[in-house]
Amino acid sequence: MGVGIQAHEPKHQGQEEREAAEGDGADTAALAALYLYGDVLESVVDRVPAADLAATAGVSREWLRAVRSALRRRPRRLPWLVVHLHGRRRRTTAAYDPHSGAWLTVQAPRHATPSHVRLVRGARGDRVCALSLSGLDVAGDPLGTSACVAMKAPSVWRVDPVFAAVGDRVVALGGACQLALAEGEDAAAVEVHESGSWIACDPMPAALRESAAATWLSVAATDQRVYLADRATGWASWFDPSKRRWGPTRRLAPDASVSTWGVAPGRAGAGAERLVLFGAKRQGEGPASRVVIQTWEVDGDGLDLSPGVVHDAMPREMSERLFPRDEDEEDDEEMSPSIGVRGSATGGYVYNAAELANGAVLYELREGKDGSAVERWEWVPCAPAVRAEPLGRAILACSPVGLDELSRGLPPLSSRRAYTDAS
Template sequence: MNQPGTICPDLPADILEAVVTTLPTIDLLSASCVSHNWLHAVRSSLHTRPRLFPWLILRRLPHPSASTHSIHALDPNSHTWLSVPFRNNSIGKQSLLTSYFLLGSTRDLLYTLTLSQLVISKDPFGSSIKMETKGPKVWRQDPVVAEVGQWVVVVGGLFVIDLDEGEEEGAVEIYNKQTDTWELAESIPTMFEGYTYATLLSVAVSDNRLYVIEKNTGWVSQFDPESKKWEQTRQLRPDSSVLKWSIAIAGKERLLLVGAGREGEVMKVRTWDVDGDTLQVISNNPEEMPVEMVDRLFPNFDCLHEDMQAVCSVEVRGTERGGYMFDPANMKNGVVMYQLSMEEKEKEERRVWRWEWVPSPATVGCDMMERISVGCSPVTLHEVARCLLKAKSNLLPRRLQ
């Protein structure tokens, strides 16, 4: 029984669990503190209905010299944003983490990569450090950095110092977490020459492969870190009207190919299923993002000059359960959440079975100087609690910490 004066009524366990199931993830923290019964209901709910759909995580730095940054994380279960401010602290290992995300097969983490060290966070909020080791042999800026099984793969980028003999613009290095060693691997295929920067590529990661696609041309290739070689390479252009391409994981040995293009004066966003082994489009019947959501991503598209229409782009971040599509140059326009069918589909069945529009936080995209890095990852209740605790202590005056 409840103590006299409490406002929490006794509820049957099944009803209490049903109530808890409807709560946003952040509210589960408060709910678990109400009483032992509520704590049990929270644990039971997360056990029977695990929240596996990935969160969209934005790490926002207003400008390079800003004293604070913020993390905005979208809870897909409630469609609400968790916004957490941080002070940039020059003390402690956490200050080593940048706003860039290390792409992974199941979750994205924050990282810092320099000539002297590689630092990777333990969770997608950067609340603590998971790994710190020496840096790669070749120093570059804006490379693709991904975690593929036991390897961290670094591809391309802008080289800020002269390359040594034998080093190439498309240089690839892999770090073996088991042996704590860096090794040079086969350079990125020549089709990507001049397009080896992360900003020009879209990336997807499976348990054993890294996939990259050049956003403008549709050239795609797969890299196997175990053999240290690039395997299949081909150009994916199932629709000649597409201006920009992007990819994400869509299941075991499956990729979701996303294309954004102009059809008359209208913008279209279409998706195709691609075989992860052969890199061939499985069906030429694409699925389309609902028109009303495309219009929200690209407001007044028909009023733009043709040159401005040509630079409009859609980026995708996701896992085998689903993810998010957005215009990386206009995050203030919001994001579109998509959910993939988890059933083995027949050839003509729909792969994306649910689309949903989500507005961005009011402060995102308002400052032309700000940098926004985008990650996608399942998030646990413990990680949310740790993020909030770190933010609270981080914003305290140092004498009170």
């Protein structure tokens, strides 16, 4: 079976040829040769950057149906890296397409959120949000181009909370303002937004109370739970908002020399949920010192290392680009490396949390249970917008990006700018 594509207006050379062939009584084979079908169409779609597909899909309804059908049969696995940058004068959004290896600028929405935006982590993609005393406005799509979803503000006033979308529920964890706490309220308070209201739940576990804020926690959200890990100590736990209960608390520290930790959703599949644990450490002394970034796979239920899984490390040339050594820096002044992780069940991005301009590294998770969790690594250059605004506040997100979001967020084809950087 094949999918035929026809363009209606204006008439192109291909359409004129088809009409001429039909008028001359050409046989079916000659007419079919002017159409794109099945595997041929999918092969074409597989090679076209997503931004160009979004423009192509607007040619006609037939094109739109054909492109969507091809993408459903051969979906693009990897999520995009989205940077929401708040500079001195304006807000800019840039999105990295891992399929084409290009950065795209996104038109600022009319309802641009203020500079105090935060991030909602979710299994189906991260969203920016704006928190105020009166409410919580969550972007309707990963690029922030569609109307926001408005809800009430959490009952406890929070200045640096973790927000996560788990299924159809939104969870607010920690980050409460100490000065605004009422009697009996807790800085590690947890609330679940369900059926239009916030429901108070048990606070964060004792091992996470000293780091109960988004700044100090690494977060991974799945369709069932939100996982939290202390970036400095490796203490971790998970929260199930549907059952409103916490899981076990474990210290994820397979390497005592690691100075900073990060977690992301693990490989998708049947059975228990899995996480990927990232750890960064300095190895060696003096001029030979370098940063090593390792990965481990963790069982989501018990928070134990997955048995039988080969644990590996980011290629040395990539970790050295994320954390280049400053030759003028004294050995005793070397800073501990700090990594950030944004990911999904198919892959994600690791970056230098202190120097976003250094770029990022894409990782792709292996399908299946055998071998290491990470199948490949790929260098991602810094977004041009971040280089142009080195003092701007950047929020990094990770999410699948579809044709609908691209068609809303990209400027007209004649003025579009796509950035590529092989450095």
